[in-house]
Amino acid sequence: MIETTDGLIPLVDRWVEGWALSRGAARHRDGDAWRVDVAAATRVVERIVAHPTPDELTRLVDETTAPDVWLSVIGPLDDVARATLARLDAVTHAERMMTSQVSVRPLPAGVIDEDDGDGDGRVVHVRVEVDGVVAARGQAAVVGDHVVFDRIATEPDFRRRGLGSRVMAGLEHGAAARGATTGLLFASVDGRRLYESLGWREVAELGTWRGRGLPG
Numbered sequence: 001m002i003e004t005t006d007g008l009i010p011l012v013d014r015w016v017e018g019w020a021l022s023r024g025a026a027r028h029r030d031g032d033a034w035r036v037d038v039a040a041a042t043r044v045v046e047r048i049v050a051h052p053t054p055d056e057l058t059r060l061v062d063e064t065t066a067p068d069v070w071l072s073v074i075g076p077l078d079d080v081a082r083a084t085l086a087r088l089d090a091v092t093h094a095e096r097m098m099t100s101q102v103s104v105r106p107l108p109a110g111v112i113d114e115d116d117g118d119g120d121g122r123v124v125h126v127r128v129e130v131d132g133v134v135a136a137r138g139q140a141a142v143v144g145d146h147v148v149f150d151r152i153a154t155e156p157d158f159r160r161r162g163l164g165s166r167v168m169a170g171l172e173h174g175a176a177a178r179g180a181t182t183g184l185l186f187a188s189v190d191g192r193r194l195y196e197s198l199g200w201r202e203v204a205e206l207g208t209w210r211g212r213g214l215p216g
Contacts, residue, residue, distance in 0.1 A: 008204055012050040012074050015097065015184045018148025022123055022141035032056045043070045043210065050074040050204070057084050064088055066211040074206040088209035095207065096192055100183045100200040102147055104176040111170035124174035128163050136163035140171040140183075147171075147180035152191065164194045 016034045020027040026037045033049035064071045114125035127137035135158035140149045
C-alpha cells in the first residue's frame with residue numbers, strides 16, 4: 001500500500017478527475033480536498049481528501065453538515081482523526097483504493113460496447129445481456145494514461161456467473177484503446193474480492209462519513 005503523502009495524493013487527484021468525468025459532475029478545489037457536486041440521490045456534495053492535516057480534517061468535518069453532504073478520507077487514520085470523524089455518521093469504513101495495469105486485449109465475447117468501439121469519447125460504457133436482459137454493466141473514464149473504473153454492477157439474479165469479470169475486461173479493452181495503461185478504482189468489501197481475483201492491488205484504505213443535520 002502507498003502510505004506516503006507524495007505518492008497517494010497525485011493518485012487521488014487523478015481518481016477524482018476521472019470519477020467526476022464519469023459522473024458528469026463538476027469538481028473544485030476546496031483547501032486540500034476536492035469538492036465534487038455529485039447531485040445524486042444519496043448526496044449532493046462529496047468532499048474527498050488524502051492524508052489531511054488535523055486542522056484541515058477539523059475544517060472539513062465542520063463543513064459536513066447534513067446527511068446529503070459526504071466526506072471521504074483516503075489514507076490511514078490515527079486516534080485524533082478518528083475522534084474528529086466520530087462527530088459524523090459513517091457511511092463506509094472498509095473500502096480500498098486499488099490499482100492495476102491495463103493492457104490491450106480483445107473485446108470479450110458477449111460484451112457489448114455501448115460506444116460502438118469508436119474510441120473517441122473518454123468514457124467507456126459496456127454491458128452484458130442474458131436472454132435480452134441487461135445482466136451486468138460498467139463504465140470507465142480515461143484521463144491521460146489512467147482510467148477510473150466506475151459503477152461496476154451485476155444484477156442480483158445474474159451474480160456468481162463471472163459477468164463482473166467480463167465487464168471489467170470489456171472496460172479494459174476500451175480504456176487501452178484510448179491510451180490508458182493504469183487503472184484506478186474505489187472498491188467496496190464485496191467488490192475487492194472480484195478485483196483481487198483479477199490482479200488488482202490495494203493502494204490505501206478509505207472511509208466515508210456524512211453529516212447529522214438536516215438535508216441541505
